[in-house]
Amino acid sequence: MERFDLNKLVRENVRALRPYSSARDEFVSKGETMIFLDANENPFDNGVNRYPDPHQRSLKAVLAEQKGVNESQMLFGNGSDEVLDLLFRAFCEPNRDNIISLPPTYGMYKVLAGTNAIENREVLLNEDFQPDIEAIFARIDSNTKLLFLCSPNNPTGNLIDDKKIEKLLGNFNGLVVIDEAYIDFSGSESWIEKLHDYPNLVVTQTLSKAYGMAAIRLGICYASEEIITILKKIKPPYNVNELTQKEALRGMMDRQKVQEQVETIIAERNKLSKALANIPFIAKVYDSDANFILAKVDAADERYQQVLNEGVVIRNRSTQPLCTNTLRFTIGTELENDRLLEVLKTLD
């Protein structure tokens, strides 16, 4: 079997590219009071008149310490959606390359494949919502650049087996992208701990879920320094704005609050999970390692509408493969979850 070769994986035009050098790249303030007449900004201070740090240094320093990852192994984006898009644009040649995704899963992989003119090879998860390793390798060819694993998976809520992930990492010469948007709600360690073991490992996380900052749009990519260097070449220089950087820093500093909220959400999830199992029209409640619960019901379209009529918005996931007649419930506050249950109990 061939060895993993990052140089061969990257698109030719990207390999040849030099990153755009912004005014803020060419001169980095060392703290003295300087007069900045280099970036055509408005000089009158209002808190946002200067361009933001294109490398988000303060943010990376905090995260590096919290996660035990080197700053050179991180890249931030406007949500993880931008980070995922950068992976396509760096490694997948339009109308030639392909990626592998494992439905039922997060819808963005397919959307991004479509917008980048990349073939999306779908290999269904098995009945336990785990990857079918043999079927995946049967679909991989020399143009397969990315393999997306979502763990915990959306919308099913389960973690992907470590052993299966190891098999994929060890035997696939493209990048294995593990989307850990929900990792903080799981009992499992992040794969970022294994970055040194696997040169083809990419892990994405986000501030949108556990950190409670979906509105600021901050996604994080962790990978080898070599992979990050490639992504930096094509990253728009000011893709993470000043307000987002400030707010993210504030939010990340308050680790205790994040931890408390995560614990509350997990406790509520476990409570709701038990209660859902006693609702007569719910046939199955799937185990969850995330901040939502998937459940199989008798007639999802009808139940969805009935719940909506009572002012509670849930997600009908029935159109996804293996998810016929399923509904997905996000864990809310205790009050919200109690209201959901009250509504479910009154339906006939």
Ligand SMILES: *Cc1c(COP(=O)(O)O)cnc(C)c1O
């Ligand atoms: C919610 C979610 C994200 C978050 O995307 P952002 O763009 O960072 O908000 C990423 N992946 C999965 C699987 C999700 O469910």
